[in-house]
Amino acid sequence: MAGNVVMKRSSFSHESAEVGYGTAAHARGRGVAPRALEALTSWAFDIFAVEGLERLGLLHQVDNLASCRVAEKAGYRFHWWPAAVSLSKGPMAQVPI
Numbered sequence: 001m002a003g004n005v006v007m008k009r010s011s012f013s014h015e016s017a018e019v020g021y022g023t024a025a026h027a028r029g030r031g032v033a034p035r036a037l038e039a040l041t042s043w044a045f046d047i048f049a050v051e052g053l054e055r056l057g058l059l060h061q062v063d064n065l066a067s068c069r070v071a072e073k074a075g076y077r078f079h080w081w082p083a084a085v086s087l088s089k090g091p092m093a094q095v096p097i
Contacts, residue, residue, distance in 0.1 A: 002027035005040040007056070014052035017044060018059060021070065028066065034073035041074060 003023035010017070019040055023033045041056060058076055060067040068078070 002032045003036065005036045007040060007044055009048070009053075014048075015054045016057060017048070017053060018057045019044070020058065020060075031073075033070040037070060037074040037076075 001024060003021060005021045006019065008018045008020075019037065021033050021037050021040075027033075037058075044056060045053060056076075058071055060071065062068065062078075071078075
């Protein structure tokens, strides 16, 4: 297995969902994560736009430069979301598309 991607939708909001990914050490640096995230993003909007999906958020450690590059390569842009700081030991970012 090279990694995984996931999308979580809240039962009370159809406008947004959260995506995430993880990459196995042996698959890092090969473009696996950006391609998987792009595929998940396209699939999510293809399937759920009719139900009102308007945006996807990606939470990740902002000090993880590789994760930041994955998000950028997949078309996500950085947006600071201070509320997420309380969910983790380090700073987090929401990267909506």
